[in-house]
Amino acid sequence: xYISLDFESEVPIYEQLKNEIIIGIAKKExxxxxxxxxxxxxxxxxxxxxxxVNKAYQQLKQDGFLLIHRQRGVVVHPDGxxxxxxxxxxxxxxxxxxxxxxxxxxxxxQKELFAMMTTIFDELGR
Amino acid sequence: xxxxxxxxxxxxxxxxxxxxxxxxxxxxEQFGVTIPYKIYKRTDLKQIRKSYTFYTILLGFIIGLLxxxxxxxxxxxxxxxxxxxNTLLFIILSFFVYLQFHKKVKAIKAKENWTVEKxxxxxxxxxxxxxxxxxxxxxxxxPLVITIGTILYTFFMYDKMxxxxxxxxxxxxxxxxxxxxxFNVLLMPGMQLFMIGLFFLINIIIKKAKQQxxxxxxxxxxxxxQLYRKKWSRFLFISCVLMVLMFSFIQLTFIxxxxxxxxxxxxxxxxxxxxxxxxxxxxxxxxxxSRIKIDDDQIDDRMIDRDEDEHWKLGQFYFNKxxxxxFIEKRFGVGWTNNWAHPISWIxxxxxxxxxxxxxxxxxxx
Numbered sequence: 001x002y003i004s005l006d007f008e009s010e011v012p013i014y015e016q017l018k019n020e021i022i023i024g025i026a027k028k029e030x031x032x033x034x035x036x037x038x039x040x041x042x043x044x045x046x047x048x049x050x051x052x053v054n055k056a057y058q059q060l061k062q063d064g065f066l067l068i069h070r071q072r073g074v075v076v077h078p079d080g081x082x083x084x085x086x087x088x089x090x091x092x093x094x095x096x097x098x099x100x101x102x103x104x105x106x107x108x109x110q111k112e113l114f115a116m117m118t119t120i121f122d123e124l125g126r
Numbered sequence: 127x128x129x130x131x132x133x134x135x136x137x138x139x140x141x142x143x144x145x146x147x148x149x150x151x152x153x154x155e156q157f158g159v160t161i162p163y164k165i166y167k168r169t170d171l172k173q174i175r176k177s178y179t180f181y182t183i184l185l186g187f188i189i190g191l192l193x194x195x196x197x198x199x200x201x202x203x204x205x206x207x208x209x210x211x212n213t214l215l216f217i218i219l220s221f222f223v224y225l226q227f228h229k230k231v232k233a234i235k236a237k238e239n240w241t242v243e244k245x246x247x248x249x250x251x252x253x254x255x256x257x258x259x260x261x262x263x264x265x266x267x268x269p270l271v272i273t274i275g276t277i278l279y280t281f282f283m284y285d286k287m288x289x290x291x292x293x294x295x296x297x298x299x300x301x302x303x304x305x306x307x308x309f310n311v312l313l314m315p316g317m318q319l320f321m322i323g324l325f326f327l328i329n330i331i332i333k334k335a336k337q338q339x340x341x342x343x344x345x346x347x348x349x350x351x352q353l354y355r356k357k358w359s360r361f362l363f364i365s366c367v368l369m370v371l372m373f374s375f376i377q378l379t380f381i382x383x384x385x386x387x388x389x390x391x392x393x394x395x396x397x398x399x400x401x402x403x404x405x406x407x408x409x410x411x412x413x414x415x416s417r418i419k420i421d422d423d424q425i426d427d428r429m430i431d432r433d434e435d436e437h438w439k440l441g442q443f444y445f446n447k448x449x450x451x452x453f454i455e456k457r458f459g460v461g462w463t464n465n466w467a468h469p470i471s472w473i474x475x476x477x478x479x480x481x482x483x484x485x486x487x488x489x490x491x492x
Contacts, residue, residue: 002344005248007432024252036252044451045250045337047434 001029005046013048017056025065025076027125036066036074130197132394133209137193139401140213141186143408144220147459148175148227150408152416154431157228158441158457162240170234179217182220189216206223224458228441245342248432251348254337259352260359266326271368273318276374280311283381287311291380293490309489314377315486318370324478325366331361335453335462338414343430346420354415361407364367365400372396408460409415446460 001024005016024030036057037045043053047091057074060066064081082097084092148156153166157174165171189212196208280287292305293310304310332355340347375392379385411418437446442458445467452470456463464471 002253003252004251004341006245007248008246030252034253034254037255041153041255041334041449042250042252046248047336047446047449047451049448050450078162 003046005120014056014059017053018060021056021060022065023124025080029048030076031122032076032078034076035072036076038073128390130194131203133197133205134190134193136209137186137190137212137216139262140216141183141190141250143181143405144216145179145186146177146409149258150412150460151458152413152455155413155457157224157231158435158438159228159231159235160431160433160435161231161235162244162427163425164427165240171231173226174230179253180224181223185219185223186216189219200216221292225440230433232441237489241433242426244430245341245433247429249339249341249344251339251344253440254339254348254352255333255351255463259355260329260333261356261363263329265363266322266329266366269318269322269325269367270473272367272374273315273372276318276377277312277315280377280381282316284308284311287381288383292386304324304490309361313486313489314373314380316489318373319368320481320485321369321373323481327474328362329359331360331453331462335455336449336451338455342425342427347414347416348423350415350418350421352415353409353418357407357411361403367402368396368400380444411460411461414455 003017003020003024005013005020009016011019021030026046030036036042039050039053040055043050046053054123057066057068058120061068064077066074067077100113154161154163156166156171157178161171191211193212196205196212200208287306291306291310293302293304293313335355336349337351341352372393375385376389379389394406409417434446435441437449438444438457442456442463444454444457444463444465446465447467449465449467451465452468452474453462454465455461464475466472
């Protein structure tokens with residue numbers, strides 16, 4: 001999978017890296033069990049500090065997207081992250097609410113928001 | 127006469143390589159400055175490339191004349207030292223020629239806003255280093271076996287070898303003899319082991335070197351980069367085997383002086399094959415594989431690579447403390463260079479120079 005990073009963006013690089021990998025998994029461009037580059041290899045290809053890559057990998061591991069083996073290196077979690085439970089759904093609800101509220105204040109209506117959601121689903125290949 | 131021919135053709139080859147550098151470098155890097163794809167074809171840049179080539183050839187011509195003078199007016203020893211000095215002189219002076227054009231392109235870039243309306247991106251492929259990009263390291267067992275065979279044969283024949291060995295030979299075939307010892311008969315195998323170690327290291331470097339693909343055409347530039355690594359890895363392996371065979375043959379002439387008459391032609395032919403091969407491959411692949419033709423070469427003009435000019439001192443020396451990579455593609459020419467902000471780069475450099483000087487010194491003085 002190709003990872004594309006924007007160094008002029010306000011979004012920190014580790015965050016962009018995390019997002020790209022989650023999007024890759026959602027799009028099935030990264031398949032369960034697929035190997036990812038080691039922390040060192042990825043950091044040197046991008047040209048950034050090892051800690052930045054490590055931070056992204058550790059968070060993805062905690063969220064159940066990746067497995068970090070001592071010998072086999074970094075792989076996409078074969079079972080994927082835990083399926084959404086009530087707690088996650090509630091969290092997602094809380095995350096989306098202020099975003100949608102902000103959009104509403106800027107006069108984006110429900111129709112436009114739904115259209116946007118459809119586009120995003122298309123982009124993710126669903 | 128042979129000396130003059132040899133040295134002048136060597137100089138010609140070096141001058142030729144330097145004069146074509148802007149044409150085999152990546153099109154997005156001109157004289158050590160990052161530029162967008164489109165700018166490469168602009169007339170002012172075309173002109174800059176042409177004048178660089180012109181001045182480099184002019185410089186080569188002057189140095190060549192100097193070398194010719196040495197062959198007309200001076201004796202052998204001066205010619206040998208003169209060639210080394212002239213070569214170094216050419217390399218240093220041509221860097222100053224480069225520097226003038228580096229400044230020119232830098233000035234053009236500062237004046238014009240190339241990055242406006244373009245997105246700077248760093249793109250990498252997560253599977254790049256997991257795919258086969260170089261020849262397996264196991265191939266280097268072949269030259270190793272040749273070397274071991276040479277050592278075994280040497281000691282098997284040690285008593286029958288002449289007592290005086292031609293340890294120092296120049297290109298004219300003039301020879302200085304040293305008495306044989308169990309150590310100095312190992313000079314050639316020592317050189318072989320050094321060559322194998324060096325080429326083995328380069329194979330690892332090619333495998334590990336930073337992945338550099340373009341944001342404007344990631345898919346095509348990835349294929350180009352992988353082909354580039356494969357081709358060079360293969361070529362360097364063949365070169366290594368040829369050089370090891372060459373040293374084995376020199377060793378054979380120590381054991382059986384009857385073969386000495388073939389020594390110079392064999393050395394010259396092998397050096398010629400390697401030099402010409404590397405020039406042809408440089409022109410065919412270009413830096414990073416940028417000259418390899420791939421169908422479906424679509425360029426997304428809105429994207430450009432992240433500008434890293436600030437880390438490239440004088441456009442050619444990479445210093446980036448935040449980058450953990452040690453090996454990176456050169457910006458001007460074909461091949462790889464080091465991240466000089468990484469301590470391992472310096473340790474490796476000292477280690478290689480140390481071994482190259484140390485092996486002959488140790489084996490001929492023990």
